Amino acid sequence: MPSFLLEVGTEELPADFVAGAIHQWRSRIPQSLQEHSLSASSIDVYGTPRRLAVVIHGLPDQQPDREEEIKGPPAQAAFKDGQPTKAAEGFARKQGVALEALKIRATDKGDFVFIQQSFPGKPTAELLTELVPQWITGLEGKRLMRWGDGDLRFARPIVWLITLLDDAVLSVELENGSKTIKSDRFSLGHRVLSPGKVIVTHPNNYIDILQRAFVEVNPQQRQNKIQEHTQAAAQKVNGSTPIYPDLLTEVTNLVEFPSAVVGNFDEEFLNLPAEVITTVMVTQQRYFPVFKNNNFEELLPYFITISNGDPAKSDIIAAGNARVIRARLADGQFFYKTDLSRPLESYLPQLETVTFQEELGSVRDKVARVSKVAELISAQLQLSKENSNLIQRAALLCKADLVTQIVYEFPELQGVMGQKYALASGEHEAVATAIFEHYLPRSASDRLPRTMTGQVVGLADRLDTLVSIFGLGMIPTGSSDPFALRRAANAIINITWSANLQINLQQLLEQVATDFVAAHPTQLNLLHQLQEFFLQRLRSQLQEEMIDYDLVNAVVGDNDADYKMRALQDLLDVRDRAFFLQSIRNNGELEIVYDTVNRSTRLAAQGDLNTTELHPQLINQALFQKSSEQAFYDALVQLEPKTIAARASRDYQQLITALAEIAPKVSSFFDGADSVLVMDSDPEIRRNRLNLLGLLRNHARVLADFGAIVKN
Structure with a gap:
């Protein structure tokens, strides 16, 4: 079976383009071959600063022949009184077949005329001649250029082209204005060690021939x-x-x-x-x-x-x-x-000359806002006065190194040099560490801040950025996120989880957004936008932690305002409930209670009991007609203190165990020998029974919305 080599020789390519082109060809060329019914035993993509190449082994000589059914006009339009009409004649003429080839077949939309056409496969050589220019010109990258007087665009000028199908050169041409780049079998060796032309005789020899010319094409x-x-x-x-x-x-x-x-x-x-x-x-x-x-x-x-x-x-x-x-x-x-030669604090006035964002003022203005948010977080965490003072000092100095000469020259060192200059200036070690740590994580693989001071200042810095940029209406869309707001929100969640910080994000958003709207009264929907953004990030982070999507919905709330609010008010609790749900799904405990709770949840939706009530006092025992109702009620009475204790201690295993214990009595209520008809014709009895189910639903809701969970 034939092998094929394509090498595109160029002037020196940017390193990032080489990596991107290899990645693109590795996905696009197999897809392109598949679309044209061409199989291959292997497709290897190579690249260096002076060339991109693909070697394809095990190609067929030609496409397989194919049969295709072509749909024509409706039968009633194509034939009248058994005779073909002009519509039928026109369809047959267009397809190049005789009228006798027309067949009538029933479809969902009535009878239509069809023909069966056979198409012989094209030779592989002919197809590759068509595809190669598409593969080359289809590459995407930054700053593509034109050269000469043509419109051909590539990362750098194309100098040579090899297209070998076994030992034969396929004729491929790239037009570039008055100049045409024609394919051949000549490559170039290493610019210094083997500067002359290199003849490639066959795709199978390509790597060895280039290696002898001091070019390792395999990245x-x-x-x-x-x-x-x-x-x-x-x-x-x-x-x-x-x-x-x-x-x-x-x-x-x-x-x-x-x-x-x-x-x-x-x-x-x-x-x-x-x-x-x-x-x-x-x-x-x-x-x-x-x-x-x-x-x-x-x-x-x-x-x-x-x-x-x-x-x-x-x-x-x-x-x-x-x-x-x-x-x-x-x-x-x-x-x-x-x-x-100067203490770090002396750089603060210079921050007033550095613009953070045109409508948000200077970096010094941002520092003031960060200090205020840090104070709110410290109050929530009930930190000591000493720790709060250290946090305030770190917040004040956290951006001071931005105007030092070395950070101006090497921006990558922001925070790093701030820590060193703070220590040299006699600042507390916790303050110096926080200046470095408040930037963490800088990337997905970076560590999170380890000190309370660094954690709080890092949270405050990101919260200010998020609220401020959202407040200006600059919300991330698609892949556009110039202020890295998604990364900032992810960091807030991960820092909170990693350090087990008991913060109320909802309250913080309300406080910071209120301050922003007071200064920028045109933005009225800010809080809702921030809430939805954080909930989206929360869902994403939980799924990255391998929590099933339906369990994420069950704790975050898909369209449930109570769960959304609860998630934002307690990021640790939503994490713990998600992980617990995943664990009991994995060990089978969830399945034990699922049917009972889910059925109760669906029926309870037809009643009017609020979703927070746990006390069975509203149940009228005088309306009970079956012993199963009394047993259900008694079980709910015993369940209430267990649920309250589980919620207070966040020991959700205690709750799930209690739900498993009540499950048989609920099953008897539904399907036992003494079962009831929940939707009784008497409205008072019906409401009483729906309230029983509503109470069970509410106990389960302390853990999750079982209505959002999909049964395995």
Whole structure:
């Protein structure tokens, strides 16, 4: 079976485009082949800074033939008195068949005329000639460019094109104004180590031929070599280096033939905070820092770069890289010393010159709002005066480092340098730690703040941002979320859960939103928008914790205002109830009570009992006609103190056990020898029985809305 190679040769591509193009082709090319009924035994996508390629093995020689039924006009329009009309003749002529080929078949909408057409499969070579330009021009990316006088758009100019079906070149052309890029079998080797043309004879030989030209087209193989070479290089200087995932991905797509080069810098720069040095290396220069051991705490005066040049020239490459990083570290050293010449608090007035958002004022204004929200949270948590004062101090200083010289130069260090400058200024350690921690988590893989001071300031900062940006009507839509509000809301939930903070989010939203509306009276629907946004994030976070969707609805409330409010008032309780429900579903306990409670819940909806009543005093025992009613009532009397105790202690196992105990009596009420007709013709008896069911529903609602739970 034939194999096919497509290689698109270009000028140097951006690293992020290489990664994105590989990802796109891995999903789109198989889908494209499937849409054209072409199978393949394997599809491998490759990429380097100078080329994108796909090798497809096990293609058929042509598409399979296919049969297709084509629907025509209604039978009554196609035939009159058994004779074909002009409608039938026109349909047959259009499809290129004789009138005798028309068949009448019944459908849901009446009898229609049909024909059966046979279509021979196209040769694979012909189809690939059509598909290849679509695969190339269909790639998406940032900042696509045009070159020459044509309209062809790609990340960088396309220089050459290979399209081989086995050993034959398929004729494919890309038009670009007055210039046409024609396919051939010629590739180019490594720009330095093998700069000449390379002839590819067959798709099966592609990888080997390029490797001989010092090009490793397989990104996974390049990445593996980079990791191996980097660790080996670090060991040569008795050190170790962490593999930063983002940096590893980037350098993998910046080189075609990687080699690790060790460079060094002056030991005097080791007096700089390690974070400054690693930021210069990793973020700005794409170097791997070298540490003394695997704890990655104490740096050595070395760095490792991944070169795409001649390994024989490593000394020259290392010297050039060292000159660059020496200049960057010297800048960092100057900024660091200059910043330390002043206490951190002295930078606060400068925050007034930095705009947070045009309509929301300066960063100094934001600090004032954060301090106020932090005070509200401290009051909810009933913190001591000492802890509250530390939180207020941290809130005041949390953004001060934004106007220091080193953070201006290296924005990634905000919070990191604030912590160091705070300690150098004599601030309490808890304040310094909070300045760093209030930014956490910075990413999905980052840790959460561990100190109470950092947690409270982090919550306050995000709550202010959410309320303020929502208040301006800048609500996230689709994939657009320029202020990262979804991430901020997720962080509020996760910090609260992780630290078990007993905060009332609903009350906080009300207080902060009220203050905002007082200053911006045009936004009147702010609180509702914030509530719905947090509920959406809460649902998402619970499902990420592997809670089934229906159990999430049962505790958060799909269209239940009481549950929505309860969830926002107590994030810990909604988490605990969700996890408990999932556990009793997994161990089978939920199934024991499900039918009884769910049936009661559905019937109780036809009554008028409110959903919070638990006391059976409203039941009129004089209206009982069957012993099952009395047994049901007696069980409810015994259930009430257990439910109240479970709600107070949040020991929901106690509640579910009590519901399991009452289940047989409820079953007898419905279906036993002494069962009743709930919907009795007497309205008083009917209402009394519905109230019995309503009380049971309400006891179960302390845990969840069983009406939202789907039976497995």
